[in-house]
Amino acid sequence: MPVSNRLPSAQTAHRKLLFDAFLRGFAPNASLDETGSALHKLAQPICVGRGCTIPIDPAKDAFVYIGCGATKLIASASSGREQIVAFHFADDLMSVPAGACHSYGLCALVETEVLTFAADAFLETIAAEPLLINALLGRSLTALHRCRDKAVGLGRKNAQERLASFLVGMADRISSIETERCVLDLPMSRRDIGDSLGLTIETISRQFSELRLAGLIETTGRSRVTLCDPAALAERAGHV
Amino acid sequence: MPVSNRLPSAQTAHRKLLFDAFLRGFAPNASLDETGSALHKLAQPICVGRGCTIPIDPAKDAFVYIGCGATKLIASASSGREQIVAFHFADDLMSVPAGACHSYGLCALVETEVLTFAADAFLETIAAEPLLINALLGRSLTALHRCRDKAVGLGRKNAQERLASFLVGMADRISSIETERCVLDLPMSRRDIGDSLGLTIETISRQFSELRLAGLIETTGRSRVTLCDPAALAERAGHV
DNA sequence: CACATTCATTGATCTGAATCAAGGACTGGC
């Protein structure tokens, strides 16, 4: 398993680019002088390869900004069972909770660059900047909304509805949306999809086959999925 | 099914009490003059009986403050399947999303008094009050954290672990915490518990019986549950 | 206080997804 690397301090220019992207993506209209440099001091830039865990103190809450790449947020129940709680992509800002009931870990799906922040210091720093808190609040509410929809799927949907729901949701996030057809390059494995949907890898594979047979999707290689009829797929997903 | 009632305008005093409780619970240290009265104008006080749905425009996001009582936030997948996404109790402030994938409804478990706010106007009003945004952010992050833990349960736990997890979680929220024994008065029915844990009413009942047989809980009537050994129960819940 | 109704419990059976097992297809490294 490859290990994670902090960016060497020589790459100051690169670090600056990453931090600027964060500020731009996070609060484009704010003019932050002191706050900006305070955040810059807090930001821990980290670059990890595919399959690596992003080092985060499990005892403290953290915020993580994804500059580029993709990650999975994993929660571990006892006896090694893992549940993927969320996927995140470039320009996402997420909160990683310290483990109370379960322990959380953040893992890169592809080569990924992130900034990590200790949550307490981060919140303290932005406390006086309504634009920033509002932005963070918006992200949190979006995450909450997504998590609730996920709970509906995990609690009340069958395997096929879960996979259809997952594909439609991913299409919204990482594909150019076309009404007719829609091409997705999934950065996660079948196992990841299973761990996200509360299913096994075999069930995921079988449902891919069924959706393919039904003419709703086409697959190319391991990662490319074409949604032939997104509307019909959304219907199978049990969306209202 | 009983219908909900706005508080008659005659009960101005009562309304004021409710609103004051909201401000006190929400941002005890803030001195809000204009913002306070602006919020007061936005607040829609509603009082509903057991089993009633709290009227919320399904087309727009809302925030709801619970003055007293208890509620369930229900999401409906297609074909009438319902998933309870969260329970809320006195002094909670929650966000109710407009339905995108699924439609949400808020329903009272007991006689309940709430204040509802249109989300857009609410956010606009508090935008310049860091204390308030921070409070709202904190509540959102707590809700997100709870929802993630719920996702772990729904995705990766068996029936007994889910019920044990539920009981331990409820004990934290609505009971005086005693290390040895802990008495809970659950305001929700077996069906509600099932709809929250992604299980049927029969499975819930069987698991109650098993936990009772194992000496971990005692039940009195329909609603009272005594946790005889919270630590052992937490272990059965698969908590780390 | 008795009745009606809803709610909870228990049992028997069924089913969708898990598990066990084996073969086949990508992908990346040399």
Place this chain on the structure above:
DNA sequence: GCCAGTCCTTGATTCAGATCAATGAATGTG
């Protein structure tokens, strides 16, 4: 371009929880 290793697919069987069915306990209403 070949090979090794990983990832994916498909089939057979098992099992946890759903469903179907019936009885028994709470609640609250007249």
